[in-house]
Every structure is written in C-alpha cells, then in structure tokens.
Amino acid sequence: MDRKLEVVVLPVGDVDRAKTFYKGLGRREDADFAPSPDFRVIQMTPPGSPCSVIFGTGLTTAEPGSAQGLHLVVTELDAARAELAATGTAVSEVFHDAGGVFHHGGTEGRVAGPAPGRQSYGSFAALADPDGNGRLLQEITQRLPGR
Structure with missing residues (x-):
C-alpha cells in the first residue's frame, strides 16, 4: 500500500504574515478555514508538489520557527x-x-x-x-x- 506524505505542519507566530510570505513564493492557496476564533487552518502547496504545508492557529504546540x-x-x-x-x-x-x-x-x-x-x-x-x-x-x- 502506498504511503504518501501530503501535509507538513509549520509552526508560525503570525498567521497572516506567513500567508502573505507563502503566497509571495507562488504557493497555491488550497484552504483558509477558521471555524472558531482559536482554530484556523491555511493550506498552501508549492507549484508541482503533491505535498502541502499547513499553518494557522491551534494546530501545533511546536514553537514558531522550529x-x-x-x-x-x-x-x-x-x-x-x-x-x-x-x-x-x-x-x-x-x-x-x-x-x-x-x-x-x-x-x-x-x-x-x-x-x-x-x-x-x-x-x-x-x-x-x-x-x-x-x-x-x-x-x-x-x-x-x-x-
């Protein structure tokens, strides 16, 4: 059975700044969902890549930049x-x-x-x-x- 890496979580401190940065790199915005004030998920994918990155609010306890x-x-x-x-x-x-x-x-x-x-x-x-x-x-x- 195939096991494909499709998403990597990035810990960020400022979600909107990160979104602007990744869009500036030419990443495709796949999703920006904020079902509550303490949970937001943004998914962006590099051109030609089957693997995306996600970042947002309430996704990880990892330190921003780690x-x-x-x-x-x-x-x-x-x-x-x-x-x-x-x-x-x-x-x-x-x-x-x-x-x-x-x-x-x-x-x-x-x-x-x-x-x-x-x-x-x-x-x-x-x-x-x-x-x-x-x-x-x-x-x-x-x-x-x-x-």
Whole structure:
C-alpha cells in the first residue's frame, strides 16, 4: 500500500504574515478555514508538489520557527534561486557539503558553490520564512534507481 506524505505542519507566530510570505513564493492557496476564533487552518502547496504545508492557529504546540530541514526539490537550482530572489526572498548562495553525502544541520560543513560535477542530490541553497522555519532547495537532476 502506498504511503504518501501530503501535509507538513509549520509552526508560525503570525498567521497572516506567513500567508502573505507563502503566497509571495507562488504557493497555491488550497484552504483558509477558521471555524472558531482559536482554530484556523491555511493550506498552501508549492507549484508541482503533491505535498502541502499547513499553518494557522491551534494546530501545533511546536514553537514558531522550529521546523527545520524541509527540502524543496528543483531541477535547476540557479533558476530557482533567481526566481525566489526576484520575489524579495532572502536565499543563500549555492553550497554543497564538505563530506559530499548530505548537508549538516545549520551551516556547519557548507562549501561555497555547487557539488563537484554538479552531482545530483548534492547542491543546496537555504531560506527561511519570517518565523525562521528553515528549508533547503536541493538540486536533483537525475534520480537514484527506484526513486
């Protein structure tokens, strides 16, 4: 049986500010429901993604900004960075990990520039929403077998 990740909950401090930010990134607004003053759910989906993010009021006890390491996969990292920068979004320069396997948490082990030979899965750029929820753009040009 398939098990598909479809929703990731993001803890935010200011729901309307988060909604404005994600709309500015070109996310599709799927829902904005507020059945009561203490419960609101907003669902937004990145272009081409089967997985959405939700945020709002009364959804999680996690601290705003505590979601880290979410990956947005792109086939053209430089183009994706340029598109985000054009929206005014702060996005890091392209980097790869010193160990060459996967990036470390935080900024440890980052080496400026794309992975040697522009190896698929190896090049990243980082960004965060206004609350500090961190995500990475990851360039994947050729999937591993079975993926």
